[in-house]
Amino acid sequence: RGLLAARSPLLALLLHLIAALERQxxxxxxxxxxxxxxxxxxxxxxxxxxxxxxxYRSKYLIMYAVWLVLWVGWNAFIICFYLEVGHLSQDRDFIMTFNTSLHRSWWMENGPGCLVTPVMNSNLAPEDHHVITVTGCLLDYQYIEVVSSAMQIFLALFGFVYACYVSKVFLEEEDSFDFIGGFDSYGYQAPQKTSHLQLQPLYT
Known part of the structure; x- marks a missing residue:
């Protein structure tokens, strides 16, 4: 029953995977x-x-739980980045792009209600780039990114609790499992040797 109950939240892990693919x-x-x-x-x-x-691999679940701690930290950084907490600034392109291109969230131009207008012949645009103005957004892109990261943190916290619980159940099941005909110290007894007595006739 413990193993069956441990597998029941598997659908939540699939949801976690779908959310990660969507963000990717x-x-x-x-x-x-x-x-x-x-x-x-x-x-x-x-x-x-x-x-x-x-x-039923508890070690894999433990590795998954350890990664989730790092994942929560990363998403917390993303939230701070888009809200420009402290000295973080969205103008630092190298943080998100390895300094290979300009940083731009896809939601900046494609958010709900956003109207994109290109600015022609602008001297502000670097080479091979263009300047745009975005107006009318019902929700700014940075808040969409923040909500996405907050959802990832929520799923990660649930996944962490789930991984710890399931790995504990698996370890308990492994400890209590007794192989039939196994060689444990209580269930196995070595065969006893029987001594044979040689009978001799008695003479009176």
């Missing part, structure tokens, strides 16, 4: 290479957690 797609569209790398590692960790659940 939008980061690809925005050419944000650092988040793309982090998302890739996260997707691998979620797959490892799913595999550990299906195959």
């Amino acid at each position: 797609i939008f980061d690809f569209l925005g050419y944000q290479w650092v988040p793309i790398l982090a998302n890739f590692l996260h997707i691998m960790a979620v797959i490892l957690g799913i595999f550990g659940t299906i195959q």
Whole structure:
């Protein structure tokens, strides 16, 4: 029963995987290479957690739980970055793109209600880039990114509790499992040697 109950939240892990894939797609569209790398590692960790659940591998679940701690820290950094907490600034392109391109969230131009207007012949645009103005957004892109990261943190916290619980159940099941005909100190007894007495006739 313990193993069956441990597998029941597997659907939540699949939801976690879908959320990670969705975020990876939008980061690809925005050419944000650092988040793309982090998302890739996260997707691998979620797959490892799913595999550990299906195959009863507690070590895999422990590795998944350790990664979730790092994942929460990364998403907390993303929230601080978009809200420009402290000395963080969205103008520092190298933080998200390894300084290979301009940092731009896909939601900046494609958010709900956003109207994009290109600015022609602008001297502010670097080479091979253009300047745009975005107006009418119902929700600014930075808040969409913050909500996305907050959802990832929520899923990660749930996944961490789940991984700890399931790995504990698996370890308890492994400790209590007794192989039939095994060689434990209580269930196995070595065969006893029987002595044979030689009978001799008695003479009176």
